[in-house]
Amino acid sequence: MSELKLTASLEDYLEAVYEIIEEKQGVRASGISQRLGVARSSVTEALKLLAAKGYINYGRYDVISLTDLGEKKAKAISEKHKTLYGFLSKILGVEDKEANLTACKIEHVISDEVNDKLINFIKQYEKERSKKVSK
Amino acid sequence: MSELKLTASLEDYLEAVYEIIEEKQGVRASGISQRLGVARSSVTEALKLLAAKGYINYGRYDVISLTDLGEKKAKAISEKHKTLYGFLSKILGVEDKEANLTACKIEHVISDEVNDKLINFIKQYEKERSKKVSK
DNA sequence: TAATATAGTTAGACTATACTAACTTTATTA
DNA sequence: TAATAAAGTTAGTATAGTCTAACTATATTA
Numbered sequence: 648m649s650e651l652k653l654t655a656s657l658e659d660y661l662e663a664v665y666e667i668i669e670e671k672q673g674v675r676a677s678g679i680s681q682r683l684g685v686a687r688s689s690v691t692e693a694l695k696l697l698a699a700k701g702y703i704n705y706g707r708y709d710v711i712s713l714t715d716l717g718e719k720k721a722k723a724i725s726e727k728h729k730t731l732y733g734f735l736s737k738i739l740g741v742e743d744k745e746a747n748l749t750a751c752k753i754e755h756v757i758s759d760e761v762n763d764k765l766i767n768f769i770k771q772y773e774k775e776r777s778k779k780v781s782k
Numbered sequence: 783m784s785e786l787k788l789t790a791s792l793e794d795y796l797e798a799v800y801e802i803i804e805e806k807q808g809v810r811a812s813g814i815s816q817r818l819g820v821a822r823s824s825v826t827e828a829l830k831l832l833a834a835k836g837y838i839n840y841g842r843y844d845v846i847s848l849t850d851l852g853e854k855k856a857k858a859i860s861e862k863h864k865t866l867y868g869f870l871s872k873i874l875g876v877e878d879k880e881a882n883l884t885a886c887k888i889e890h891v892i893s894d895e896v897n898d899k900l901i902n903f904i905k906q907y908e909k910e911r912s913k914k915v916s917k
Numbered sequence: 918t919a920a921t922a923t924a925g926t927t928a929g930a931c932t933a934t935a936c937t938a939a940c941t942t943t944a945t946t947a
Numbered sequence: 948t949a950a951t952a953a954a955g956t957t958a959g960t961a962t963a964g965t966c967t968a969a970c971t972a973t974a975t976t977a
Binding site: 654656657685686688689692693696707708 | 963964965966967968971972973
């Protein structure tokens, strides 16, 4: 089963699978390839690994779907991305594209706990901010 | 000269060189090895690369020192680490050890610009915070 | 339905990083 | 100063990730 933990790279593939499923009906290797800007063969490799680790259902030339584990994990990564993007763009004022690129990298290196603390901080900060503006 | 840009891994080695020089008189491969928890042979490889890219002065069995470029770069990384650590621990309330580990990873993926914006945000935030407390 | 286009896979090469084991150089000390 | 210990290096192996080129399967359409 080749170790369950995911590398940053595999997390990117998993996230792409999740997001494309959200946007369209299903996922295809070519879509992942385009979204991530990598060769189709790299996608095949990544899908094999994700399947071996239990994150997706997948076999040669077959349909790709998320397992429960995969869905949970992908949601968690996607959440982190949103939190980070929001903080970077809305609070720090980082330009859109860079905020996105930066969030894409940080999302793989923060724990769930740090993400939760950041979410709470943002909520708190925006509450106080709105009070101040309206007074 | 093998490309000037540094990977996250090489940035870690460079940072270690810089910090050890700050703390003691000089650096030795063994000290870097201990600090980063990697084999001595890995340090040798990394030092060769850092020298080839112009960040350190170094030759076989010789003393290690930072070039101007290396010093500048190391300081920049170290700065980012401090900013991130401060934000994570003081503002988000992340526990010491995790704040440090997380900062160690994020420091390689944020631009100077994002770092500057974060520094300004922290200053601003702490100013307002102190006003509120003292009123 | 046969020809062709598209999608997907495999094989082989390459880069980066790190490891262990063996070897060399430098430093210490008996 | 010769023997030994410590530090540093090299060689060879392994893993992860990516690529290109060639091949196979599936889908489209004339």
